[in-house]
Amino acid sequence: MTNNILMRLNGVTRTYHMGEVTVNALGETSLDIYQGEIVVILGPSGSGKSTLLNIMGGMDLPTAGDVFFDNDNLGLANDNQLTRYRRNEIGFVFQFYNLIPDLTARENVELAADLVDEPLSVTEVLSDVGLADRMDHFPSQMSGGEQQRVSIARAAVKNPRLLLCDEPTGALDYQTGILILALLVKINRARGSTVVIVTHNTPIGDMAHRVIRMRDGLIAEIRENASPLPPERIEW
Amino acid sequence: MGALYKKLWRTIGKTKGQFIAVAAVVTMGIAVYIGMTTAYFNLNESKDQFYREHNFADYYFHVVKAPQQVTKQIEAIPGVTGVTGRIQKDVTLVNEHNKRATARLTSYTLPMEQEINSLQLLTGRFFAAEGAAARPGEQHTRTGDIEILVDPQYAAANDLDFNDIVTIVAEGKTIPLTMVGTATGPEFIYLMKDAATLLPDPTSFGIITVSRERAQQLLNLSGQVNQVLVTLAPGTDEEKVAQQVKSILEPYGNLAAYPRKQQLSNAMLEGELDGLRAAARFMPAIFLGIAAAIQFVILRRMVRAQRLQIGVMKAIGYNSRQVILHYTSYSVLVALCGAGLGTLLGLALAAIMSQAYAMYFNLPATIGAVNNQAILYGFLLSLGVSILAGLTACRSITAISPAEAMRPEPPKGGGKTLVENLSWLWHRLDTAWKMSIRSASRNRGRFAITIVGVVFAVGMLVVSLFTIDAVDYMVESHFHQNQRYDYLVRFAAPVKENAILNITRLEGIQKSEPLMEIPAKIKFNGHSEDDAITGMSPQATLKRLFDHRQQPAQVPEEGLLINQRTANKLGAKVGDMVEVETLLGIGPARHSPVKIVGINMQLVGGGSFVSLEQANRMLQERQLASGVMLKVDPAFAAQIEEDLEEMTGVSSISSRQKDLDNFNQNMDAMIYSISILVFFALLLGFAIVYNSAVISFSERQRELASLRVLGFSVKEVSGILLKENLLQSVLGVALGLPFGYLMAKGYMNAVSTDLFTLPVTIYPTTYIYAALGGFFFILVAHLLGVRGVRQLNLVEVLKNKD
Ligand SMILES: Nc1ncnc2c1ncn2[C@@H]1O[C@H](COP(=O)(O)OP(=O)(O)OP(=O)(O)O)[C@@H](O)[C@H]1O
């Protein structure tokens, strides 16, 4: 693992206003993400994990603070710049897969591949996640684990530098969850993509190079993991 | 963009019912637009071309008789570019089996090119002028024959061919004429005898054209003309020139003077064109407007339902523009399908309409051009409207941030509905009604759009069916209420009342009432209007008159029962004194002051009334009658008709039954176009209700599935949807009926002319049929829209997040 910084968050906050009430979803947060590492963000529900991940992924703008990616400050980016950033640098994996129901597995992956100049091969990526023979099935014909694999393929096909996963195993059983995590590690190894995984499942932290614990919208602890476990050996 | 295109196709496949329904509405809109615009354009172009090539006159002057050199004087008036003096006179035609018809004998000087209102030869050859033999190579007629051309419709209706003999009665003599061909002219495009005629009837009225020399011989007018036609330079002050011409013609007995726009054929044609233009704008606007509304509803619903998908697309890296483009493509495809099919259908419609027009209008060169501009506009219009609807519906896409989309949509301000505030009512409603009302108020926009659509569809039903009412009303009032006589016999020249005894004595005549018809000018306050004044006995029963409130009106012993249109134009009202100038054409013009004592209204044509005695006084005559109305015993009708045909003094016999038959024959085309309109209206209503039903069904699948899980039956669940549907439909139908009345009124305003107005009379049954039609399309649309309830897969629906 090199120590090149891929992303630097500096004094980032995010507040929501809902009428009279103001919610501090994210307190002042500073954090560096290194190239090629696997980061797991842990924390109880409502602690701001998704908020942080969304800001990192250019899905949401911070209320204050800087988000540097390649010397570009996403905190100041406009809609076009954010779109370009998401398009070229980011792969997203969601808890509920969020596949397009009207598109087959292959087409869901093509949807992402269409966006970049040099995507990976759609069939190869789908084979990598073990869906070589399910490519022409619609999401409604697949199990949750299979759908999540399509979702990972969709994120990976753009060969992004940063793979952001929000509760990727949240809706899956243990066995399937392990399989998904293994796929993420595989992509991290093979392509050198940085992987950030949000979860409230503490044991998953064992597979990360670094574990970030959040509480009440703040980073409570950052722990380095000298020897990450392969997902197959994690138990919960 | 490959995958997005596939998504688009799948979406269309899934919503194909809706897609087809909107595309059908666009198709109809474009078809109507292209069909009517093309027909309008072609008809107008044919007309203009015909007018241009044949020197259509700008002004007409009728005199008793004037020397033909008078045209030289008129030529000298500044602004006048051409003058033609001619003879035109209605003469009696005696057909086979002695049947009478009227021929408008019209004279021309050869060579034709220089004539105003010159003739276009259709078949055969031009008549020879007097003495001029047929040129070498031409077919010869019998030497010394008087050669004529006949209008093509009369020729067709009476099976006339080259060399056939047509017999007329002119100046008391029976004269055979030899037909050498058919021809038409710019003033004969729509052939009606006069404004009081309902419809053209080529069996009883035709045009006979002949050389001027021959006409002068036939009518004992040697060296004379009785009409002067002029053309004017562009920008000339028409009325000023008309005054000058009238003063030149003054010594010869001015009978009438009118500009081109009052020329009957032109006025009828322009009236048709105006109606067509109005419809060509109005109808497509309705269809495209509603199509746009439906597309808006479909897409807004789609964008809402696919909020999460939109979020994902954005998270992956699609920008708002691409996503909007994706959804708007749906409506663009609707527009393209609709415009493509609509163009084909429109061209077919244009062809059908042109054919129908060719039947009614005598236009030699009917232009059948494909109007590329209309097609282009059709595409632009449908695309524009659809894109606008699409973009409006997709506006919210820009606002959906991907992070936001991942969270459930916040519920909209859940205020109480209006009905909920009426607690006494609310508590009496069952749960199904409550659900329906809540759902309607949750989707106010869609609810309103659906209602508007139903209102238009039902309104259109009312308008289409109203046409039948209007005709029925016209037939009823014209043929049954106003005309009580079986025959109206007119004489070649006014006769003494006792001469009518010949007729009255015929066996089977139950009643006879004389009348005296006098063409006249009515003058008031410096204005003058041409009108026909009919004198008849105040006790007459064979013709009934009505005032503007449709109350019976009686011919006064003393004073004038003036025609409403004439009164309006003159600005005269009951109690005013007007001056009447008689223009009988025989004997001098007489002037007499008459007091207006009442107003009468006629659906078709004009006409003012006085007592028979007063009519005679106006002419300074006694006991003259120009015609007689007869009521006959049906058993003797045929014999009476035959006897009348034999009488030489009789110029025309109009039979109510024959007019009625002619009228009914002409209704076929109308029934055809009404059926099309009704079909369009039903389809329009269906499309909008169907879409609304499909959308409200898919929006509430989960809720309905839950009800099914709770133990509701399919019937009960569809019942809930039906109630919601009925809520908007009943409202739509209820509002659609009065709206239809307004539309009918607007339409009548657009098409009514100087010569022709109809009160907007809509029979109650029409409303009932329109309402039934409304409920019919609503029910069909509903049943098709919610047929999914039966297949509602409980597991699927409850598992998926849309
Ligand atoms: N759009 C929003 N509007 C209002 N409040 C919000 C919004 N998004 C997040 N929040 C609030 O911000 C806080 C942090 O939310 P966030 O989604 O980041 O939590 P999380 O750690 O991901 O929780 P979970 O594990 O349940 O997913 C919560 O209190 C949440 O209610």
Ligand SMILES: [Mg+2]
């Ligand atoms: Mg979360």
